[in-house]
Amino acid sequence: MVSLYGFFITMDREEIALNFKNLQVDIISGLEELDGLGKFELDLWDRPGGGGGITRILNDGSLIEKGGVNFSEVYGALDPKIRSELGMDSNSFYATGVSIVIHPNHPMVPIIHMNVRYFELDDGKYWFGGGIDLTPHYVVESDAKWFHQELKKVCDKHDPSYHPKFSQWADDYFYIQHRQETRGVGGIFFDRLKEDNLKSKRNIFEFVYDVGKSFVPIYSEIVNRNRNKSFTESNKQWQLVRRGRYVEFNLVYDRGTTFGLKSGGRIESILMSLPLTASWVYNYQPAEGSEESRTLTYLKERKNWLI
Amino acid sequence: MVSLYGFFITMDREEIALNFKNLQVDIISGLEELDGLGKFELDLWDRPGGGGGITRILNDGSLIEKGGVNFSEVYGALDPKIRSELGMDSNSFYATGVSIVIHPNHPMVPIIHMNVRYFELDDGKYWFGGGIDLTPHYVVESDAKWFHQELKKVCDKHDPSYHPKFSQWADDYFYIQHRQETRGVGGIFFDRLKEDNLKSKRNIFEFVYDVGKSFVPIYSEIVNRNRNKSFTESNKQWQLVRRGRYVEFNLVYDRGTTFGLKSGGRIESILMSLPLTASWVYNYQPAEGSEESRTLTYLKERKNWLI
Numbered sequence: 001m002v003s004l005y006g007f008f009i010t011m012d013r014e015e016i017a018l019n020f021k022n023l024q025v026d027i028i029s030g031l032e033e034l035d036g037l038g039k040f041e042l043d044l045w046d047r048p049g050g051g052g053g054i055t056r057i058l059n060d061g062s063l064i065e066k067g068g069v070n071f072s073e074v075y076g077a078l079d080p081k082i083r084s085e086l087g088m089d090s091n092s093f094y095a096t097g098v099s100i101v102i103h104p105n106h107p108m109v110p111i112i113h114m115n116v117r118y119f120e121l122d123d124g125k126y127w128f129g130g131g132i133d134l135t136p137h138y139v140v141e142s143d144a145k146w147f148h149q150e151l152k153k154v155c156d157k158h159d160p161s162y163h164p165k166f167s168q169w170a171d172d173y174f175y176i177q178h179r180q181e182t183r184g185v186g187g188i189f190f191d192r193l194k195e196d197n198l199k200s201k202r203n204i205f206e207f208v209y210d211v212g213k214s215f216v217p218i219y220s221e222i223v224n225r226n227r228n229k230s231f232t233e234s235n236k237q238w239q240l241v242r243r244g245r246y247v248e249f250n251l252v253y254d255r256g257t258t259f260g261l262k263s264g265g266r267i268e269s270i271l272m273s274l275p276l277t278a279s280w281v282y283n284y285q286p287a288e289g290s291e292e293s294r295t296l297t298y299l300k301e302r303k304n305w306l307i
Numbered sequence: 308m309v310s311l312y313g314f315f316i317t318m319d320r321e322e323i324a325l326n327f328k329n330l331q332v333d334i335i336s337g338l339e340e341l342d343g344l345g346k347f348e349l350d351l352w353d354r355p356g357g358g359g360g361i362t363r364i365l366n367d368g369s370l371i372e373k374g375g376v377n378f379s380e381v382y383g384a385l386d387p388k389i390r391s392e393l394g395m396d397s398n399s400f401y402a403t404g405v406s407i408v409i410h411p412n413h414p415m416v417p418i419i420h421m422n423v424r425y426f427e428l429d430d431g432k433y434w435f436g437g438g439i440d441l442t443p444h445y446v447v448e449s450d451a452k453w454f455h456q457e458l459k460k461v462c463d464k465h466d467p468s469y470h471p472k473f474s475q476w477a478d479d480y481f482y483i484q485h486r487q488e489t490r491g492v493g494g495i496f497f498d499r500l501k502e503d504n505l506k507s508k509r510n511i512f513e514f515v516y517d518v519g520k521s522f523v524p525i526y527s528e529i530v531n532r533n534r535n536k537s538f539t540e541s542n543k544q545w546q547l548v549r550r551g552r553y554v555e556f557n558l559v560y561d562r563g564t565t566f567g568l569k570s571g572g573r574i575e576s577i578l579m580s581l582p583l584t585a586s587w588v589y590n591y592q593p594a595e596g597s598e599e600s601r602t603l604t605y606l607k608e609r610k611n612w613l614i
Binding site: 043057059066068177178179240244247248251252258261262267268271272274275276277278279280281282283 | 350364366373375484485486547551554555558559565568569574575578579581582583584585586587588589590
């Protein structure tokens with residue numbers, strides 16, 4: 001959806017926001033096809049300080065138990081406290097982006113998260129950020145490997161230095177420090193990406209947009225590889241425990257969440273990332289040699305999936 | 308359990324820790340009697356940097372779905388980052404305390420939390436802290452009022468200025484800023500309490516200890532008023548939503564939790580406060596005029612229960 005006209009001039013925020021909005025529409029359509037039953041409800045909202053968003057939520061689908069795809073375009077005064085916390089030297093901000101979290105009902109199908117975003121400050125400084133990461137309840141080696149290979153392709157198309165850097169960044173970012181566990185099998189994460197001698201603002205946007213476009217085909221493949229597997233009640237229990245870890249990461253570490261909660265963002269859109277249900281069992285230790293224990297070992301060892 | 312011998316000299320930390328340890332034993336015994344079926348398991352642990360604790364957990368009782376009563380006595384070097392965050396000017400610390408969270412299975416029985424603690428720094432500075440607060444899934448006015456009256460009695464016995472100050476402190480502390488809701492119906496919260504011209508260290512300890520001793524009789528009365536009420540599946544759903552808020556408070560705001568996670572505390576003992584199960588429903592809005600909506604109104608208006 002990059003406009004041809006825009007190709008020859010620098011991108012302004014309106015064009016970026018429009019493309020993100022269209023990306024949301026495409027992703028919704030892809031996810032509804034993948035689910036086969038559920039439909040995303042629509043929630044339009046305004047932000048009191050400026051801007052607003054389009055939150056789309058799918059509840060109780062055939063595959064998706066709770067899934068959210070949020071578009072937002074918000075702007076306004078930057079709270080001095082947040083400004084100093086983020087090290088931003090600006091009185092106001094503009095931010096637009098799409099963020100997604102899908103919690104499937106099937107314990108053998110991974111949770112997935114994707115986010116693309118654009119920030120702009122009042123002195124004209126801007127940057128792009130984003131990421132995509134996979135959180136299997138049960139790690140399947142071949143899926144994790146394939147997932148990383150696909151992300152590498154997306155990155156390599158734009159810059160061969162991206163994937164090593166951004167996958168390392170994801171490993172560092174999606175880390176539950178207090179558990180000494182990764183959230184899942186990683187992916188890519190990047191921030192503060194802007195033009196330089198080699199790349200224009202549009203080039204950076206195109207990379208970010210490609211990350212967004214890769215979401216549906218990548219997740220569809222992962223889902224289809226696993227959705228017909230059988231599972232037990234004990235697999236469902238483990239899924240709830242794994243979701244508990246997801247809640248811990250999002251509420252304690254995730255910058256989008258903690259920034260959103262502190263900056264008076266729309267709570268329901270921020271916390272749409274939380275699962276419908278989660279569980280905390282005191283001192284849960286999977287049985288030695290079990291599938292649960294194998295997954296935990298992967299999360300503890302911070303495996304590089306491309307080696 | 309205050310020793311007669313100690314009455315005439317200032318209290319040292321060993322005496323305080325011993326009393327807290329005995330308090331834990333008494334509370335365990337009171338809670339097992341209240342539950343009537345479940346028994347608290349015992350988990351002894353050492354802290355790598357110094358000290359350790361006794362974690363007691365009751366799972367799947369007749370009333371208590373998940374309850375933890377933790378005693379800890381920890382000491383060691385104070386991480387410079389945490390030191391500056393807490394504004395503490397000391398290289399090392401000593402802390403001992405008892406903390407409790409009880410999640411009942413019955414949706415008409417409230418969640419309760421109690422904590423008493425003692426801190427000491429290497430320059431001899433010390434202080435006591437603590438609190439007790441009630442989180443009903445469904446607010447019952449007469450129970451909330453009685454709860455506050457009982458806490459007022461405990462406070463008034465020691466200092467008539469305590470209750471107004473400490474109940475206000477609880478209202479401010481147990482507040483979910485991003486939801487603009489109180490966690491429950493409040494209680495008391497206090498910190499940095501130490502001797503002054505009117506009170507000795509032992510006087511302060513005696514107040515803190517009385518707060519601890521009040522826990523079992525107060526919670527038992529609240530439980531017995533509600534445990535035989537009937538409930539529906541929809542009441543259980545609401546209980547899960549309310550527990551989700553409890554998770555949000557503990558992971559985002561609770562100082563004991565966030566300090567513990569950052570300072571390398573024992574994760575399982577810190578997160579024993581989280582419920583067995585919780586739920587996040589996107590944009591959940593109770594029906595107008597429902598009991599759920601009435602409870603939400605109480606949480607939003609920050610009611611003073613003694614008026």
